[in-house]
Amino acid sequence: MSLLLPTNLQQYPSSSSFPSSTPLLSPPPSTAFVPRRRCLRLVTSCVSTVQSSVATNGSSPAPAPAAVVVERDQIRLGLPSKGRMAADAIDLLKDCQLFVKQVNPRQYVAQIPQLPNTEVWFQRPKDIVRKLLSGDLDLGIVGLDTLSEYGQENEDLIIVHEALNFGDCHLSIAIPNYGIFENINSLKELAQMPQWSVERPLRLATGFTYLGPKFMKENGIKHVVFSTADGALEAAPAMGIADAILDLVSSGTTLKENNLKEIEGGVVLESQAALVASRRALTERKGALNTVHEILERLEAHLKADGQFTVVANMRGNSAQEVAERVLSQPSLSGLQGPTISPVYCTQNGKVSVDYYAIVICVPKKALYDSVKQLRAVGGSGVLVSPLTYIFDEDTPRWGQLLRNLGL
Numbered sequence: 001m002s003l004l005l006p007t008n009l010q011q012y013p014s015s016s017s018f019p020s021s022t023p024l025l026s027p028p029p030s031t032a033f034v035p036r037r038r039c040l041r042l043v044t045s046c047v048s049t050v051q052s053s054v055a056t057n058g059s060s061p062a063p064a065p066a067a068v069v070v071e072r073d074q075i076r077l078g079l080p081s082k083g084r085m086a087a088d089a090i091d092l093l094k095d096c097q098l099f100v101k102q103v104n105p106r107q108y109v110a111q112i113p114q115l116p117n118t119e120v121w122f123q124r125p126k127d128i129v130r131k132l133l134s135g136d137l138d139l140g141i142v143g144l145d146t147l148s149e150y151g152q153e154n155e156d157l158i159i160v161h162e163a164l165n166f167g168d169c170h171l172s173i174a175i176p177n178y179g180i181f182e183n184i185n186s187l188k189e190l191a192q193m194p195q196w197s198v199e200r201p202l203r204l205a206t207g208f209t210y211l212g213p214k215f216m217k218e219n220g221i222k223h224v225v226f227s228t229a230d231g232a233l234e235a236a237p238a239m240g241i242a243d244a245i246l247d248l249v250s251s252g253t254t255l256k257e258n259n260l261k262e263i264e265g266g267v268v269l270e271s272q273a274a275l276v277a278s279r280r281a282l283t284e285r286k287g288a289l290n291t292v293h294e295i296l297e298r299l300e301a302h303l304k305a306d307g308q309f310t311v312v313a314n315m316r317g318n319s320a321q322e323v324a325e326r327v328l329s330q331p332s333l334s335g336l337q338g339p340t341i342s343p344v345y346c347t348q349n350g351k352v353s354v355d356y357y358a359i360v361i362c363v364p365k366k367a368l369y370d371s372v373k374q375l376r377a378v379g380g381s382g383v384l385v386s387p388l389t390y391i392f393d394e395d396t397p398r399w400g401q402l403l404r405n406l407g408l
């Protein structure tokens with residue numbers, strides 16, 4: 001196969017792609033920490049010279065002396081310092097009653113009073129990943145795309161929560177919707193175009209210089225060269241300096257406005273914000289595991305509740321059992337663990353009696369109207385709907401998963 005990769009790309013592992021759907025990465029062979037140095041990062045926006053000029057993002061596999069975790073009192077959490085993830089990360093923590101106290105936006109360290117042993121450090125997303133690897137951060141919030149690109153499947157990186165519900169986007173190949181690409185709609189068709197040869201390979205512009213070549217190689221795409229730039233990649237095809245691009249897409253507006261289209265089979269990964277930790281920090285740094293447990297519990301309680309409403313309704317009935325049977329006959333009314341049903345006491349002619357029962361259930365926001373209809377169908381009235389703030393379960397499944405992953 002004649003995938004044209006510069007030699008420095010070929011020394012990286014090219015096993016299966018980093019699975020964004022896998023919550024936790026596999027355990028490491030040992031807990032010994034070998035820090036990896038940042039690699040050279042050569043950026044060129046000149047596509048015609050790229051065959052030997054693209055270097056991968058992230059860390060190089062250069063040998064380094066074994067080291068231990070540097071002692072410090074504080075657990076360090078990295079948050080995006082700017083860009084579209086910055087405000088959302090702080091807002092998410094606020095929704096979990098974790099208030100980041102940043103005196104001014106140019107100050108790169110902050111505190112969370114609710115977590116006195118934890119410092120927040122604001123960094124660019126890619127630097128959060130690099131610093132988790134170097135041991136300068138213990139925890140971080142970054143997009144799965146950045147984690148995959150700069151983490152490069154390093155076993156020290158553990159995804160503690162893979163779906164923080166913001167920063168949704170996907171990494172995708174896009175081609176022009178005109179000219180020779182007009183009738184090309186899939187990766188397979190793109191690969192089979194007669195235009196590409198050793199002399200004239202497909203020119204792909206991307207900032208994802210690790211994931212891009214890896215994806216093309218895994219998909220058996222021959223005759224491709226990569227170029228990279230720091231932004232506005234969508235301009236490259238119209239400028240004549242690339243045939244296709246590989247970039248993040250969320251609304252799709254930028255592609256549309258630049259006459260580009262996505263193709264079937266061209267999605268490299270789905271991404272959203274994730275909580276990531278250094279395995280070494282969790283196993284060796286005092287207090288790190290407790291901190292991550294608390295953050296995880298708060299996140300799970302908030303995120304689980306975020307998608308739900310509390311619904312209260314009154315229902316006429318002869319007994320709680322009979323009301324329960326009616327409610328449970330409806331598919332959307334079973335709540336988290338079944339409905340809570342309580343008698344509503346009233347006085348009639350001086351006597352206390354029970355003619356109504358109050359039922360309380362949690363329903364997914366998306367299923368609200370269906371649930372209301374089903375409640376009415378079984379005799380529910382006076383339906384009250386309120387937002388749900390937290391759901392603290394007995395245990396958080398991701399915590400158990402994390403402990404297993406750490407071998408604890």
Ligand SMILES: Nc1ncnc2c1ncn2[C@@H]1O[C@H](COP(=O)(O)OP(=O)(O)OP(=O)(O)O)[C@@H](O)[C@H]1O
Nearest residue numbers: 082083084085125143145146167168169248249250
């Ligand atoms: N439409 C989108 N385009 C790019 N990133 C998005 C988009 N939607 C969500 N994201 C997420 O936001 C992250 C940060 O993007 P942002 O553009 O703010 O910073 P960056 O491009 O990594 O940094 P810089 O602009 O300094 O190079 C991305 O890595 C991705 O996880």
Ligand SMILES: O=P(O)(O)OC[C@H]1O[C@H](OP(=O)(O)OP(=O)(O)O)[C@H](O)[C@@H]1O
Nearest residue numbers: 231232233247248249250251252253254
């Ligand atoms: O699908 P859309 O909602 O249109 O978003 C996709 C665009 O957003 C990002 O660019 P960004 O805004 O970060 O600018 P950049 O090109 O300078 O990175 C990304 O690189 C795409 O260009």
Ligand SMILES: [Mg+2]
Nearest residue numbers: 083084230231
């Ligand atoms: Mg950007």
